[in-house]
Amino acid sequence: MRLLRDPLSQNKTIVLGVAGTLGVLAMWELLIRSGAVSKPGLPVPTRVMAQAAELLGNTVFLNQVFTTIGEWLLGLGVAAIAGILVGGLMGAFPAVFVAFEYPVEAFRTLPSIAVGPILVLLLGAGVAPIAITVALSSIWPILLNTLYGVRGTDPTAVATARTLGVRPLGLLMQIRLVSALPFAFTGVRVAASIGLIVTVSAELLIGSGQGIGGYILLASTNAGNLDGVYAATIIAGVLGVLINAAFALLDRTAFNWKKGLAQ
Amino acid sequence: MSTLYKARGKEAAAGTVPRAPKKGFNGKRLLLRLLVPAILVGVWWALSASPSTGLFIANPLKAVLRIGQDFLSTDPSTFFLGKATYEHLLPSLGRAMAGLGLATAAGVAAGIALGSLPVAAALFQPLIHLGRSLPSPALLGVFFLLFGTGDAPKIFLIAFGVVWPILFNTIDGVNSIGHQRLQAATVFKIRPFDVLFHVILPGASPKIFAGLRTSLSLSLIIMIISELQKSKNGLGYLLVTTQRTFDYTNFWAILIVLGFLGVTLNFLFHIAERRVLAWHRGATQQHD
Amino acid sequence: MTSATSTEQAIELELQSVSKSYGKNLAVKSITASIPQGKVSVIVGPSGCGKSTLLRIISGLDFPTQGSVTFNGAPVRGVPEGLAMVFQDYSRSLFPWMRVDRNIGFPLRHISADERRQRVQEAIDAVGLKGKEKLYPWQMSGGMQQRAAIARALASHPKLLLMDEPYASVDAQTRADLEDLLLDIHATLGVTVLVVTHDIDESIYLADHVIALSAPPSVVAETVEVDLPRPRNQISTKQDPRFVELRAHVTSLLRSH
Numbered sequence: 048m049r050l051l052r053d054p055l056s057q058n059k060t061i062v063l064g065v066a067g068t069l070g071v072l073a074m075w076e077l078l079i080r081s082g083a084v085s086k087p088g089l090p091v092p093t094r095v096m097a098q099a100a101e102l103l104g105n106t107v108f109l110n111q112v113f114t115t116i117g118e119w120l121l122g123l124g125v126a127a128i129a130g131i132l133v134g135g136l137m138g139a140f141p142a143v144f145v146a147f148e149y150p151v152e153a154f155r156t157l158p159s160i161a162v163g164p165i166l167v168l169l170l171g172a173g174v175a176p177i178a179i180t181v182a183l184s185s186i187w188p189i190l191l192n193t194l195y196g197v198r199g200t201d202p203t204a205v206a207t208a209r210t211l212g213v214r215p216l217g218l219l220m221q222i223r224l225v226s227a228l229p230f231a232f233t234g235v236r237v238a239a240s241i242g243l244i245v246t247v248s249a250e251l252l253i254g255s256g257q258g259i260g261g262y263i264l265l266a267s268t269n270a271g272n273l274d275g276v277y278a279a280t281i282i283a284g285v286l287g288v289l290i291n292a293a294f295a296l297l298d299r300t301a302f303n304w305k306k307g308l309a310q
Numbered sequence: 311m312s313t314l315y316k317a318r319g320k321e322a323a324a325g326t327v328p329r330a331p332k333k334g335f336n337g338k339r340l341l342l343r344l345l346v347p348a349i350l351v352g353v354w355w356a357l358s359a360s361p362s363t364g365l366f367i368a369n370p371l372k373a374v375l376r377i378g379q380d381f382l383s384t385d386p387s388t389f390f391l392g393k394a395t396y397e398h399l400l401p402s403l404g405r406a407m408a409g410l411g412l413a414t415a416a417g418v419a420a421g422i423a424l425g426s427l428p429v430a431a432a433l434f435q436p437l438i439h440l441g442r443s444l445p446s447p448a449l450l451g452v453f454f455l456l457f458g459t460g461d462a463p464k465i466f467l468i469a470f471g472v473v474w475p476i477l478f479n480t481i482d483g484v485n486s487i488g489h490q491r492l493q494a495a496t497v498f499k500i501r502p503f504d505v506l507f508h509v510i511l512p513g514a515s516p517k518i519f520a521g522l523r524t525s526l527s528l529s530l531i532i533m534i535i536s537e538l539q540k541s542k543n544g545l546g547y548l549l550v551t552t553q554r555t556f557d558y559t560n561f562w563a564i565l566i567v568l569g570f571l572g573v574t575l576n577f578l579f580h581i582a583e584r585r586v587l588a589w590h591r592g593a594t595q596q597h598d
Numbered sequence: 599m600t601s602a603t604s605t606e607q608a609i610e611l612e613l614q615s616v617s618k619s620y621g622k623n624l625a626v627k628s629i630t631a632s633i634p635q636g637k638v639s640v641i642v643g644p645s646g647c648g649k650s651t652l653l654r655i656i657s658g659l660d661f662p663t664q665g666s667v668t669f670n671g672a673p674v675r676g677v678p679e680g681l682a683m684v685f686q687d688y689s690r691s692l693f694p695w696m697r698v699d700r701n702i703g704f705p706l707r708h709i710s711a712d713e714r715r716q717r718v719q720e721a722i723d724a725v726g727l728k729g730k731e732k733l734y735p736w737q738m739s740g741g742m743q744q745r746a747a748i749a750r751a752l753a754s755h756p757k758l759l760l761m762d763e764p765y766a767s768v769d770a771q772t773r774a775d776l777e778d779l780l781l782d783i784h785a786t787l788g789v790t791v792l793v794v795t796h797d798i799d800e801s802i803y804l805a806d807h808v809i810a811l812s813a814p815p816s817v818v819a820e821t822v823e824v825d826l827p828r829p830r831n832q833i834s835t836k837q838d839p840r841f842v843e844l845r846a847h848v849t850s851l852l853r854s855h
Contacts, residue, residue, distance in 0.1 A: 053428075060432045067433025088455040145342045150350065156572025158531040161546075161565060164553055168366040184531075240443060247445035248535060260448065267451035280448040287443025490690040497657055497683045498705035498754065508704065512695040593694035593736045 090277040098278035108262060112282070115258035118174055119246040122181025123239055129182070130189030130238075131231050137190075138197025138227065139219045151190065159183035159245065163253040172255040180249045185238035189231060196230025197223045229302035236294040243287045259283045366558055373562040380560070381567060394548070399567065402544040405461055406533040409468025410525060417473045417525075418518060421480020422510060431481055442478055446471035447535040454540055464536035471532040472525035479521030483514025516590045519583050526579055530572060545571075610635050611656065611758060611792065616665035618651050625651045627815035628665065633758075634806075638784055638791040642801035643811030644852055649794045650686075652816075653762050656792070657683055670757065682756035686763040688743040692735040692750075698722070699731040702750045721749035724783060741772035745779070752783065761793045765800070774832050777804060781830060798852070802844050803830060810851040819851040 055063070072092040078084045079091050102108045136143045137151075159180050166176035200223045208222050250260020259279050266275035351370055358367045380394035388396070424431040450467055457463035487510065495509050537546025545564055552561040611633035618626040625648040633639045643649050654660040656667055658677040667674040669681065685691035692701050703718040722728060725745040735743050744764060751759055761780075765773040777800060784791055795801050801808045802824055810819040826840055835841055 055428050055432055060435070063429060063432035064436045068436045070433070071437060086456060088452055142342055145339055146346045149343060150346045152576075153569055153573055156527060156530075156576045157565070157569040158527075158534050158572065160531050161534055161549060161568055164549065165366060165561070165565075169363060243443065244445045245531075248447040248531070251445075251447055251450075252535065252538065260445070263448045273452065273455075276448065276452060280444055281440070283448070284440045284444035287445075288439050291439070291443065488690050490685050490687055491693060493659055494683070494685060494691045494693075496659060497677050497681070498750070499677060500705060501707065504704070504707055508696075509693065512693070515695075589695040589734055589736075592734060 088273060090274070094274050095277045095281065098274040099282055102275070102278055102282065108279075111258050111262050112286070114174075115243075115246055115250065115260070115283070116286075118177045118250075118258060119181060119239075119243050121174065121178040122246065123185055123235070123242045125178065125182040126186040126238055126242070127189055127231075127235050130186045130234065131193050134190035134193030134231070134234075135197050135219070135224055135227065138194040139223055144194075151187075154183075155187040155191075160248060160252060163249055167253045172253070174257075176253055177246065177249045177258075180253070181242050181245050184245045185242040188237040188241070189234035192234030192237075193227055193231040196227030199230070200226045229298075232298060232302060236291070236298060239294055240287055240291050243283070243290060247283050368559040368562040370562070372559050373566060376559050376563040377567060380563065398543050398545055398548050399571070401461075402533055402537065402546065403571070405464050405536070405544070406468060406529045408461075408465045409532070410472060410529045412465065412469040413473035413476055413525060413529075414522065416469070417476030417521070418480050421477045421518075422484055422506070422514070424477075425481040425484025425514070426510070438474065438478060438481075442474040447532060450536060450539065459540050464533075464541075467536050468529050468532045472528045475521040475524040475528070476518065477521075479517045480514055483517030484510060486517060487513035516587055519587060523579065523583075526575060527572070530568070530575070534568070610668075610670070611790070612668040613652075613656070614666050614668070616652070616655060616662045616667060618648070618655060618660070619663050624815040626655075626662075627817050629811075629816065629818055630665075631809050631818055631821065633790065633792055635757075635790050636788050637806040638781075638793070638804050639807055639809065640793045640795060640801040640805040641809045641811060642795055642798060642848065642852070643816060644813050645796055647811045647814050648816045649796070649811065650762055652811075653683075653760060653792075653794050657681060657760055680757035682751035682754050682759055684744070684747050684751050684759070684761040684764045686766055688740065688747045688767065689735070692743060692747055694734065694736055697732050697734055698727065698738075698746050701735065701746060702753050705750065705754050717753045717755070718749075721753040724752055724786075725749040725779060739772075740768045741776060744768060744772075744776060748776075748779070748783075752787070752789075756789060758790045758792065761791070763795055764793065765795075765797075773800075778832065780804065781828070785829065798845055798848050799836065802826070802841060802848065803832075803835060808844075808848060810848055812852070822848060822851075 076092045079089060133147060133151075137147050138144070162183060163176060163180045166179055170176050170179075204222055204226065205218060208218055213221065247258065247260040247263070250258040251264050252260075254261050254264070256265065259282065263276050263279045266272040266279065354367070354370050357363045358369045379392070381392045381399065382395070383390055383392040424434060446467060449470070450463075453463040453467045453470075457466055491509065491513065495505050500509065533544075534546035534549065537544035538550055541547040545568060548564050549561065552558070552564065613629050613631045615628045615630050616626060617624070617628050629652065631641075641649055641652065651660065655662050656669075656674070658674050658681075669678045672678070693704070696704060699718055699722070702721055703714050706714045706717060709717075718731075722731060725748050727742065727745050727749060730738060730742065730746075735746060738746070744767075748764075764780075765776050768776065780791065780793075781804065783789070791804075793801075793804055805824045807824055808822045810822060811817070812819045822844065824844060826835060826838060826844075
């Protein structure tokens with residue numbers, strides 16, 4: 048087992064990534080075309096790609112993508128506000144931590160998707176139950192990261208602020224929350240990825256045909272349009288990758304000073 | 311019981327404010343603990359009694375009693391577990407664990423291979439990122455088509471859905487072992503077998519556990535989704551049928567069971583993690 | 599664990615015009631040096647002069663672009679037998695998931711359990727870690743962790759002990775203790791020692807001869823024989839006029855290149 052290998056340069060990584068992806072797709076295509084693998088229902092890369100290209104040129108489908116993004120943003124926004132608020136208070140005040148510790152523990156392991164159907168009954172089908180389902184599943188990383196961030200505030204910074212006469216509320220707002228911000232953002236970043244998967248899943252389960260999930264539902268039941276299912280699923284996945292990359296970039300530019308904390 | 315203890319550990323290490331309340335009996339603390347759950351139950355009760363929402367929201371007491379009726383029994387020969395536990399809870403749990411187990415085996419093996427071969431990791435990196443972001447429940451129909459209608463499609467869908475965090479974190483974990491430790495292993499001519507089981511696996515284990523934690527929660531979600539169609543049993547199946555028969559007491563009972571299941575699994579996972587990673591808590595307080 | 603130097607065949611490490619470049623970047627330029635058996639040799643040079651690169655090449659972890667390394671009469675291809683290494687950063691070279699005794703015994707998994715236990719115990723005694731066997735590395739101070747790393751290297755009964763800036767991460771007092779520990783071990787075991795350091799005082803205090811490297815691309819500025827008597831002492835040796843003289847000489851070597 049050779050252990051020591053030099054890390055690859057960025058250019059090499061990109062070239063290899065493109066080559067690997069194309070290689071896997073080509074191999075897969077070949078296996079199916081040649082008949083080596085012949086199970087009905089398996090995706091054929093070129094056909095799925097063609098279908099995806101067609102979908103991306105279709106304004107109706109694009110509108111559904113925007114609907115999904117809207118639901119996701121709404122859910123993520125609600126989760127971010129609630130998560131930072133509750134997590135921040137739990138981190139700053141022991142009493143709040145004690146009060147919320149067990150409820151948080153119980154609700155964060157509850158599969159949020161199960162609550163969906165009842166939300167539809169209470170709120171009616173549409174954007175609201177999906178956004179709430181998304182919020183219920185994406186609040187936890189935000190809440191926990193904010194909590195750890197507030198707790199991990201450098202005690203020297205707090206002591207310094209105290210000697211400068213900063214009052215408890217100012218201490219929370221100006222020192223603790225600010226230094227917890229990068230952690231909270233990491234939470235939002237993790238939540239964003241989970242949130243998008245839950246958005247599409249919720250559309251499949253409790254949606255009324257809207258969004259990418261709605262399209263997949265239609266494609267898999269009505270017409271048995273498997274290429275459509277695959278293409279839409281992959282488009283949702285690529286959307287997730289792009290969102291994750293955007294958040295990572297934002298993280299690097301906005302919270303560059305965080306690196307100093309790691310020491 | 312709390313797995314939020316991590317926060318306490320960090321706080322103790324850094325010696326920062328706020329202080330975790332002292333252990334032992336403390337009336338004020340107990341009141342605080344009960345406050346939020348009491349409010350939640352109160353709101354639930356009020357909503358269940360209201361004419362507009364009471365139709366869909368079952369009385370919490372009735373829901374809890376319903377769990378006792380369906381999921382528990384007085385018969386010692388069935389370990390005091392009721393019919394619904396055997397017909398629905400355990401099959402669901404079994405499929406979730408089978409999927410998670412399959413994903414763990416595949417994810418850790420592939421992750422170690424890719425983590426030790428930077429070229430291979432670079433080749434597959436985009437596909438792994440894509441896999442991680444795929445809404446796998448969308449492929450439920452496809453999995454039914456490919457693997458029939460029994461347990462297989464459900465287990466495979468769970469495995470497919472949860473393998474990504476494990477794979478991703480294992481690769482990350484192998485990369486986090488550190489150049490100098492690997493150099494030490496090379497200079498001291500450690501055998502490949504020992505390197506794998508005594509250097510790479512333990513070195514990557516903190517990250518592997520982080521991935522497993524995400525996958526555990528995810529496996530419960532996909533477990534439910536996989537049972538909503540073409541199923542004859544399972545908690546997800548019950549969620550659908552109780553809604554169809556307007557049996558909302560039972561519906562809420564199942565929600566409570568699901569919450570209980572999540573907390574229990576998380577707790578067991580936590581004990582395992584604490585045992586396996588005992589060294590890691592101390593080591594991270596020092597550096598790295 | 600007694601010295602068996604006399605019965606072993608004479609070993610010697612030989613560097614012949616060793617060069618190493620990374621792309622266009624020349625790190626080490628044509629280094630020629632020989633390390634006599636049973637002595638303490640120290641390579642000293644300014645930061646970034648390619649000392650660590652050189653040590654990686656000697657240990658077989660890396661390969662020279664040009665030139666060759668001969669250990670014990672045979673060319674080095676891969677990590678040779680009879681070589682052990684102490685790394686600069688103890689916290690990153692010990693395995694934090696193993697207790698001290700397992701860390702030390704881990705490289706000895708090919709020998710019988712009894713012999714392994716005995717060797718581990720000898721190594722632990724030699725570095726003064728008795729009673730700490732069941733601690734995790736991170737439960738000990740930096741100095742003790744580096745002692746454990748030295749014990750791990752000694753347990754394999756090496757012919758050549760390589761040390762890469764072994765005391766760079768510890769405080770001054772611990773550093774002095776560890777320097778004396780090394781001299782002690784060398785006196786009892788007679789193992790050939792090659793230390794790499796940027797500290798001129800340390801190099802002269804430890805060495806039988808000092809190989810002074812210039813700034814990169816590094817060449818050997820001069821090999822300085824250290825004729826200070828042994829056993830050495832942190833206070834009296836460092837006050838010795840000869841020590842002061844040698845220090846001035848080595849300092850000027852590093853400056854002028």
